[in-house]
Amino acid sequence: MSPSTATxxxxxxxxxxxxxxxxAVPDAPAAYQTPAALLGGIEQFCAYAGxxxxxxxxxxxxxxxxxxxxxxxxGQDLAMRVVVxxxxxxxxAAWATAQALQxxxxxxxxxxxxxxxxxxxxxxxxxxxxxxxxSGEPNEAKFLAATHIAVVRAADIVPTFEALWTRLRGDFxxxxxxxxxxxxxxxxxxxxxxxxxxxxxxxxxxxxxxxxA
Amino acid sequence: xxxxxxxxxxxxxxxxxNATLQNSLDGVREIMPRIRTAALAERGDFEALCDRAQEIxxxxxxxxxxxxxxxxxxxxxxxxxxxxAATGEEACQIxxxxxxxxxxxxxxxxxxxxxxxxxxxDALEQDGFAVTETDLxxxxxxxxxxxxxxxxxxxxxxxxxxxxxTFVEHHDIERSAPLTDATEMLAEARSIMRDKFLQADVxxxxxxxxxxxxxxxxxxxxxxxxxxxxxxxxxxxxxxxIEKAVPTLDDVGVLLRVLARSAIGERLxxxxxxxxxxxxxxxxxxxxxxxxxLVDNGRSKMLGTEFQDMLRCIRCSACxxxxxxxxxxxGHAYGSVYSGPMGAVLTPAFAGLxxxxxxPNASTFCGxxxxxxxxxxxxxxLLRRWRQRELNARxxxxxxxxxxxxxxxxxxxxxxxxxxxxxxxxxxxxxxVPGRGGQRWIRRLPLVGAAWTDFRDLPAPTGHxxxxxxxxxxx
Numbered sequence: 001m002s003p004s005t006a007t008x009x010x011x012x013x014x015x016x017x018x019x020x021x022x023x024a025v026p027d028a029p030a031a032y033q034t035p036a037a038l039l040g041g042i043e044q045f046c047a048y049a050g051x052x053x054x055x056x057x058x059x060x061x062x063x064x065x066x067x068x069x070x071x072x073x074x075g076q077d078l079a080m081r082v083v084v085x086x087x088x089x090x091x092x093a094a095w096a097t098a099q100a101l102q103x104x105x106x107x108x109x110x111x112x113x114x115x116x117x118x119x120x121x122x123x124x125x126x127x128x129x130x131x132x133x134x135s136g137e138p139n140e141a142k143f144l145a146a147t148h149i150a151v152v153r154a155a156d157i158v159p160t161f162e163a164l165w166t167r168l169r170g171d172f173x174x175x176x177x178x179x180x181x182x183x184x185x186x187x188x189x190x191x192x193x194x195x196x197x198x199x200x201x202x203x204x205x206x207x208x209x210x211x212x213a
Numbered sequence: 214x215x216x217x218x219x220x221x222x223x224x225x226x227x228x229x230x231n232a233t234l235q236n237s238l239d240g241v242r243e244i245m246p247r248i249r250t251a252a253l254a255e256r257g258d259f260e261a262l263c264d265r266a267q268e269i270x271x272x273x274x275x276x277x278x279x280x281x282x283x284x285x286x287x288x289x290x291x292x293x294x295x296x297x298a299a300t301g302e303e304a305c306q307i308x309x310x311x312x313x314x315x316x317x318x319x320x321x322x323x324x325x326x327x328x329x330x331x332x333x334x335d336a337l338e339q340d341g342f343a344v345t346e347t348d349l350x351x352x353x354x355x356x357x358x359x360x361x362x363x364x365x366x367x368x369x370x371x372x373x374x375x376x377x378x379t380f381v382e383h384h385d386i387e388r389s390a391p392l393t394d395a396t397e398m399l400a401e402a403r404s405i406m407r408d409k410f411l412q413a414d415v416x417x418x419x420x421x422x423x424x425x426x427x428x429x430x431x432x433x434x435x436x437x438x439x440x441x442x443x444x445x446x447x448x449x450x451x452x453x454x455i456e457k458a459v460p461t462l463d464d465v466g467v468l469l470r471v472l473a474r475s476a477i478g479e480r481l482x483x484x485x486x487x488x489x490x491x492x493x494x495x496x497x498x499x500x501x502x503x504x505x506x507l508v509d510n511g512r513s514k515m516l517g518t519e520f521q522d523m524l525r526c527i528r529c530s531a532c533x534x535x536x537x538x539x540x541x542x543x544g545h546a547y548g549s550v551y552s553g554p555m556g557a558v559l560t561p562a563f564a565g566l567x568x569x570x571x572x573p574n575a576s577t578f579c580g581x582x583x584x585x586x587x588x589x590x591x592x593x594x595l596l597r598r599w600r601q602r603e604l605n606a607r608x609x610x611x612x613x614x615x616x617x618x619x620x621x622x623x624x625x626x627x628x629x630x631x632x633x634x635x636x637x638x639x640x641x642x643x644x645x646v647p648g649r650g651g652q653r654w655i656r657r658l659p660l661v662g663a664a665w666t667d668f669r670d671l672p673a674p675t676g677h678x679x680x681x682x683x684x685x686x687x688x
Binding site: 165203 | 257265275
């Protein structure tokens with residue numbers, strides 16, 4: 001037996017010895033149910049994301065996204081270069097309506113760029129964006145970018161964590177994605193006094209575009 | 214675990230006399246309970262969530278073997294390696310060996326209390342690796358060569374001016390003006406850290422939870438540093454305690470709800486990351502090597518003992534923020550990386566009671582820690598159990614024997630007890646002077662009483678006893 005195997009066995013045995021003398025463990029109760037009064041939708045999602053310093057807007061169709069990106073970039077006085085993550089729906093959007101944007105597919109540069117990505121889901125109870133790693137998009141881009149514009153479909157915004165688990169379990173039966181990142185507003189730190197300072201390591205700006213159709 | 218807990222009394226006196234530390238602690242005392250209360254207000258079901266969180270953690274640690282094996286199986290299936298370490302030393306050796314095997318030189322780390330506990334950085338540096346902490350607070354104390362003074366805000370004791378001095382001393386940057394602005398300090402740290410992130414060979418993180426259902430390691434941060442640490446270097450090593458395992462994602466959802474609210478008064482931390490193995494076929498980036506080091510280091514020994522409930526802890530720090538002792542002396546006085554009520558229970562378990570005997574005694578048993586604990590750990594009872602063990606392990610001091618003997622004598626003779634209490638109420642009242650809050654206060658007491666009045670005033674008794682009052686109200 002290798003030292004590691006022996007250690008593994010001794011730790012597991014110590015746990016089992018303690019367990020042997022204890023009462024049987026009851027079965028797990030059914031998943032937690034959030035009281036109906038606390039359940040929210042898109043408005044709650046936007047309000048809670050807003051309280052964490054994210055901004056949001058709603059557009060009708062995916063084809064409205066490019067012009068919304070252009071408006072945001074112009075309004076914030078950012079560079080016209082935007083890195084657009086690999087997302088079939090985003091790729092298919094009407095980018096011709098935003099000619100002024102210099103659209104590239106990556107990578108995000110060292111000192112930050114504006115990154116536009118799709119999202120797997122949004123969770124209303126926390127104002128959280130849910131992102132999954134994919135083969136087309138470097139996962140670290142979401143954290144290296146200076147500005148993150150996240151596009152989420154209204155239908156993908158779920159009320160609770162439990163609703164998210166249900167969707168994930170439906171979509172991934174065998175192998176889970178390598179990483180799942182939940183993002184609530186810009187990166188921040190409380191280590192340099194109160195209030196927190198934005199843009200610690202990750203993006204200093206997070207803008208959410210909700211697509212209704 | 215190395216501690217300086219034997220010097221608790223001297224370290225506490227130093228902390229009480231340290232004006233800048235007292236200023237930081239005033240901030241904790243004033244801000245943290247307020248933001249927690251505000252965050253709870255919107256969740257009408259917070260108590261129900263805590264009940265569930267307690268149930269989840271309790272059930273998880275009672276079936277730890279099953280969950281750890283399932284977690285291990287999932288990590289292996291995804292292409293990762295799981296290591297088991299009985300002691301902190303073993304865990305350090307495992308990490309050092311992985312770093313050697315991949316030919317690493319530059320390492321980055323995100324904040325992890327387990328790696329503080331096992332002193333991983335010392336082991337790595339002794340072996341010639343350059344380690345950079347990437348959580349800003351950890352980075353600040355790393356530059357200063359200090360230990361964390363709070364499990365969540367490790368550089369709580371460092372003022373903004375001191376951060377500026379530290380950066381000026383350690384950062385090789387030409388400055389046109391003195392560094393005074395927090396935003397500039399952040400920009401400077403961010404820029405230096407970017408290079409470290411991009412150059413690092415190995416990223417080391419802790420874990421908040423291990424999920425048996427999916428094999429996920431869950432990491433919570435506000436800065437996003439754990440995400441970069443886990444995604445940029447070619448090798449990702451997770452170092453975590455065996456007690457962090459939970460069965461399902463449903464469990465994680467409940468625990469995340471109570472964690473951020475209890476810790477920082479937020480609905481959720483800014484970044485919650487689920488890592489489920491190394492880079493997949495077809496992915497252009499992400500670590501190729503993925504290791505999880507499960508550290509026991511005294512945890513399995515707590516199972517089946519009176520201290521088992523402590524393993525429920527999710528390291529939220531609410532008990533520190535609400536503790537009158539922690540908020541008076543800060544974390545360093547405890548002489549252990551775990552401070553406050555949770556540290557006073559854990560440190561004797563990890564470092565041995567003789568080394569940490571002062572910590573369980575540094576409590577008034579006021580009960581605020583238990584009241585705010587989201588997994589309902591009976592912290593005062595656990596502290597009391599350590600005191601019992603201390604008494605069983607060594608004879609009481611003369612002072613304790615005489616004091617307890619007198620108390621016992623009084624209690625056995627009710628008339629004598631009643632007389633003594635009435636006398637004390639009158640004498641103490643006569644020693645008091647009018648003071649703040651329209652109350653009477655005692656400024657100075659003789660003999661053992663001076664241990665109290667040397668540091669604070671004692672509220673004067675009303676002059677009559679509880680039994681007087683009882684009789685008055687009954688009639």
